[in-house]
Amino acid sequence: MPNHEINPNNWVKLYSDYLYNYTITRVNDHEVAQDLISETFMAGLKSMKNFKGEASERTWLISILKRKIIDHYRKINSNKGKAEVRVNFSSNEDSEGDWLEERVSDPHNRNAETAIENTELGNAIQNCLGKLPKKQAHIFEMKTILNYDTETICNELEITASNLWVIIHRARTAMASCLEKNWF
Amino acid sequence: MKKTFLPCEEANIVCDKSQYSEASFMEIIKLNLHLLYCKACRTYSANNAKLSQLFKKVKPATLQADQKNKLQKEIEEQLKKQ
Numbered sequence: 001m002p003n004h005e006i007n008p009n010n011w012v013k014l015y016s017d018y019l020y021n022y023t024i025t026r027v028n029d030h031e032v033a034q035d036l037i038s039e040t041f042m043a044g045l046k047s048m049k050n051f052k053g054e055a056s057e058r059t060w061l062i063s064i065l066k067r068k069i070i071d072h073y074r075k076i077n078s079n080k081g082k083a084e085v086r087v088n089f090s091s092n093e094d095s096e097g098d099w100l101e102e103r104v105s106d107p108h109n110r111n112a113e114t115a116i117e118n119t120e121l122g123n124a125i126q127n128c129l130g131k132l133p134k135k136q137a138h139i140f141e142m143k144t145i146l147n148y149d150t151e152t153i154c155n156e157l158e159i160t161a162s163n164l165w166v167i168i169h170r171a172r173t174a175m176a177s178c179l180e181k182n183w184f
Numbered sequence: 185m186k187k188t189f190l191p192c193e194e195a196n197i198v199c200d201k202s203q204y205s206e207a208s209f210m211e212i213i214k215l216n217l218h219l220l221y222c223k224a225c226r227t228y229s230a231n232n233a234k235l236s237q238l239f240k241k242v243k244p245a246t247l248q249a250d251q252k253n254k255l256q257k258e259i260e261e262q263l264k265k266q
Contacts, residue, residue, distance in 0.1 A: 008259050008263060009259070009260070009263075011259060012252050012255045012256045012259065013252075016247050016252055016255060017247060020247050034247070034251060037247075037255065038255060038258060041255060041258065041259055041262075042258070042262060045259065045262045045263065045266065046262075118241070121238065121241065125238070125239070143204065144204075144239055145239070150204075150206060162197075165197045165200060165201065166197070168200050169196055169197055169200050172200060172203075172232060172235060175235060176231050176232070176234075176235050179235070179238065180231075183238055
């Protein structure tokens with residue numbers, strides 16, 4: 001079994017986007033997601049000694065993050081009253097006496113569906129990115145998702161432009177075949 | 185790239201570049217010329233465009249740079265303490 005090493009200085013660069021995407025689909029709140037990731041990193045640092053190198057860093061961090069998300073829901077639900085759903089008649093005078101049913105959301109509103117599809121696609125993309133070699137994934141992400149200039153990437157990573165395009169080409173081919181099954 | 189007829193590898197790279205609107209005018213002409221007679225590259229181009237569409241449709245959620253810097257600082261401080 002390959003022994004994985006741990007290097008906290010690279011955590012933000014390598015995993016923060018993955019962790020954020022993982023969290024945001026589960027808590028749906030930017031601030032909360034950010035806090036949870038920060039807590040995850042802190043917890044990870046504290047228990048670095050316990051990292052045996054059997055799993056990859058990312059898997060290990062995700063397992064901590066999962067705990068943090070569960071804790072988060074425990075905390076907000078401990079005050080039971082907050083979780084209760086109260087249905088009131090409208091206090092708005094114009095719609096006084098209207099049937100409650102009329103205030104139910106429009107079933108033909110496709111927003112929710114589109115949102116779900118987008119989260120799923122987001123997950124699928126992150127998943128496929130995870131399967132690429134680290135360097136490819138990193139460059140592809142910088143170029144396609146963060147929209148960095150070719151020049152910026154080349155300077156930062158000290159590679160030539162033609163080198164960059166070859167890497168992008170490999171990444172795109174791999175991403176296409178990975179996403180092909182469900183999304184093309 | 186002085187050749188009029190591009191080999192497939194170069195045509196594919198030009199196709200990638202054009203997905204980020206970074207291909208030059210001449211390159212695009214040469215690419216289209218190549219696509220006229222190369223079926224494999226036509227398929228690749230079509231798939232490549234679809235891939236770009238997917239990425240346009242959904243911006244995978246990412247953290248802003250300053251938030252990342254904040255996280256990085258937190259980690260560095262914690263490391264010093266240990």
